[in-house]
Amino acid sequence: MANENIYRRFLKWLACSLGFGILAVLVFVVFVDPYDLYRIYNTKGVNAVKPVLPRYVDEIKLARAVKLQPDTLILGNSRAEIGLDPESPALKKKGYSAYNLAIRGSAIVTAQRQLDYLFSKDIKPKRILIGVDFVDFVNPDGALKLGGDSIAPETDHFAIDNYFWRFDSLFSMSSLKDSISTLFIQNDGEAATMTERGFNPLNEYIPLARNEGYFVLFRQRAEENAKTYLRKRRGGLDESGFANLRAILRRAAQTEGDVVLIIYPYHAQILALFEETGLMPIFAQWKKRLVEEAEKFRQSSQIGRIRVLDFSGYAEWQCEKIPAKGDLKSTTQWYWEAGHFKKSLGEKILERALAALEAPDVQAENGADFGFDLRMSNFEDNARRLGLENQRCLGSYRQMFDDVKTLVQSLSG
C-alpha cells in the first residue's frame, strides 16, 4: 500500500505539473503575443517588436487587416512585402491608413482571395497598390491559354475561417519559440521582424551582407532565378493570372476604388537574365496584356482611377552596381539583391504611385523617369525608353551583362 501511495503521489504531481505547464504556455503566448493577435499587452522593450511570420502569414495578416481596417492596401509577393512600407512618409503625408498584405512566394490569386475576404468583412479599401510579378504569370508547361473569367478560382472558403490555425498559433512549439524570440529581438536591429502593418524590413539581410557580402546575395539569387527562367522560357502566359487580376479589378469597381498595378523595378541583372534566357519577348507581351486589362476596366466599369506603372528598366536605380566578390564593406542603396528592392526604393515607388493617381486621367504623366505610366497609346515610347536605358546601363556596367551571359551558358550547358 505504501508503494501505491508513492505512485499515486507521482501521478498527482505529473498531472498537476502537466496542467500547469500547458496553462503557463498559453498565458505566455497570449501575453507576449508574437503574431499581434491578442493585443492584451504591447510595450516597447518587451514585446512591441514582432518577429517575421514563419507560418499562417495569410491568416495572420488578414486578421490584423480586419482589426486595422485600412483604406489602402498593398498586395503582391515578397518584393512588395519587403519593399513597400505602409508607414512610409508618402502615405502618411496623405493621411492614408495602409496595410501591407503582400506575402512571399504568393501569386496574384492570393491577392484576389485576400480582397474577397476583406470585402466579405465589409472592409473595402479606397486604394489598392498591387505588385504584379511577370514570372508568376508564366506557365512553364503551357502555351498561352486564352479564356474568359471562368477559370478564376472559387473563393467561397478562406483559410482564415479554418480554426486550426488559431489553435496552432496559440499552442504549438513554433508559437512558443516565436514568443521567446519576441522577447530577445526587442533591441536587435538585425532580427527578422514584421511591423504591425505587415511590412518586412528584411533586417536579417544586414548581417548576411556584412559576413558574406552583397555579391553572394546577388549571385545566389541570380543562380536560382536563372534556373527558374530557363525552365519557364518554354512556356507561355498563363491566363488564370489575368482572370485573378480581373477579379481584383471588379472588386475595386464595386466601391469605385483606385488601383495601381506596379510592375516591379527588377534590378537590371534580372532583365539581363530575361534577355539571356529568352523571356524578354514574353515580358513585353505580358505588359501589353496588363495594359489591355486595365484599359478595359477604365472604359467599361465604375472603377476609380487605374494606373499601370512600369518600374522595370535599366535606369540608374536598377543599374545599381553590385559590390565585387569578397567586398564585405560596400553596401547597396536600393537593392538587397536583384529581386528585392529596399525600402529606400520602395519609398520612391510609393511617391510615384500616389502622384500618378492624382495626375489627370486624360494625360499620362510620362515625364517621370521612374514608374512609366503605361498605356496602349505609349507602348512604343516605353519600349524606346527601355532601349535607351539598356544602352546606358550596358555602357556603364558591361561586366554585369557578361556575368549573366556566362551564368546562363553554364546552366544551359
Place this chain on the structure above:
Amino acid sequence: MLFNSFGFLFFFLPIVLAGFFWIAKRSELFAAAWLAAASLFFYAWWDYRYLPLLLISIVINYCVGLQIAESASAWKKRWLIGGVAFDLSLLAYYKYAGFFTSIVTQFSNLALDFKDVILPIGISFFTFTQIAYLVDTYQGKVKEYRFIHYLLFVTYFPHLIAGPVLHHKEMMPQFADINNYKPSFENFSVGAFVFIIGLVKKVLIADNLAPYANDLFSSSAAPSFLIAWGGVFAYAFQIYFDFSGYSDMAIGLSRLFGVKLPLNFNSPYKSENIVEFWRRWHMTLSRFLRDYLYIALGGNRYGLFRRYTNLMVTMLLGGLWHGAGWNYLIWGGLHGIYLIVNHAWQAAANRSDFSPAGKGWKLASSIITFLAVCFAWVFFRAVDLNSAEQIIFGLVGKFGIGIPNAIAAHLGASAVLLENFGVKFFLGGGTRFVETWLWVAGAAFIAFFLPNTQQMARGFFPALDFVQNGNSNSLINIVWQPNRSWALILSVFAVFCLLSLNKPSDFLYFQF
C-alpha cells in the same frame, strides 16, 4: 489514429482506459471485449474499408488454429500449411502482387495490368502474429482458445499497426490474469514514464530530424560528401528514434492496461557487430524471422554453406517484408552479406584464438557496424535505385567535399587552406547545413551515450524479455523513480511533445 495525436491522447485513450476498468469491475471478459472493440475502432479510424479484411483474417486463423489443436496428427500439418498459405496469400496479394507483376512486365513481353491496391495498414504485423500463432499451436505451445482473448491478442491497439510482433503464449496469460483488470497506480506510473519517453523520441527527435533526411533523399542534386553523410545520418537517427519511440509508446500504453509487451529495441546503434545489431533492432521481428524462417530453413544444422544460404534467404525475405521493391531487397541482401562476413570473421577469430577485447577495438567495431548500417539505410530510404546510387556516390566522395559559403566566411585563413585541399564553397544552405549536423550530433549523443527507456526504468520491469543486467554502455546513468523530480521532468517533456503534435508527422513503419 496516431499515438502522437490530440485525438488519441485526449479522447480515445482516456475513454478506452476508463471504460476498460469500469467494465472490468463487472466482467473481465466484457472488459477484454471492450478493449478488442476499441482496438477495431482504432484500426478502422485509418480506413474502415479494411476492417472486414482484418476480421476475416482473424476468424479464419482462429478456426484453423482450433482445427490444428483438435485434429489428429496427420491433419495437423495440413491445417497448418493451409493456414499459413492463406496468410501468405493475403500478404502476397496486398503487398507483393504489384511488385511481382512489374518484374514480370519488365523481364518479359507480357503486358500485365495489375491495379495497385492500397496496402492495409499493419497487415504485415497482424499476419506475422497469426502465422506465429498457427505454428505455436502446431507445436502444442498454445493453451488458451477463448475467441475474445484471441481477438484481443491480434487487434490489441498498442501493437496492432506497428508491432511489436507478439507471441500468443506471452500475451494470453496476461489477458487471463484478473489482476490486470484492476487499475494500478504502479502500472499507470511506469506506463506514463515509458510512453512519454517514447513520445519524446518520436515527436521531439525523429520528427525534427525528418526534414534534414528528406532534404537529401528528395533532392535530385548530386550530394557532396558532407551533405550526403549529414542526410544519411539524419535518416539513420530518424528511423531509430521513430520506431524505437513508437515501440516505447506501445509498451507504455499497454502497461496502462497492466499488460507487458516484449521489448523491441535495446540501443541497437551501440552494437559492436551486426549480429548484435539484429539482436537489438526490431527484436520481435528478428525473433520471428529466426524462429519461423531461419530455423525452419535448417538454421546452422546443415553445414557452413547452408547456414550462410539460410542467413541470406532470411535477410532477403526480411528486406522484402519491409516493402515490395528492389531497394528493400538490396537492403536485406546487404545485411545478409554483413551477417555472413560477421560469422565468417568470428569463426576465423575463434580458430586463431584471436580475441580482441580492448576499448579501441570495441570502439572501432561499433563505428564500423554503425557505418555499415547507415550505408544500407540508403537503399532502404531512397525512392529508387538511381537516387540511391547518387547518394552512395556522394558518401564515397565522388561529388567532392563542399561546405556552405556562410561557414567559410567565418573560417578566415582556414578557408583558403581548405580550398587548397579541394574543398568547395557553395552558396546558400548554410543554416540547413549547420542544423543538420547539430541535430545529428544531438541524436548521436542520445543514441550512443544515454541509457534506453528500459534501462532507465529497470527497477520496474517495464517490458517482457527485459534483461535487467544487460550491458548498458551508457556514459550517463539515469534511473527513473516515481518521485516529484521525475514528475516535473516528465511534465516538461510532455508539454513540449504536446506543443509539437500540430506538426505533420509521418510514421515510417505504418506501411510495412
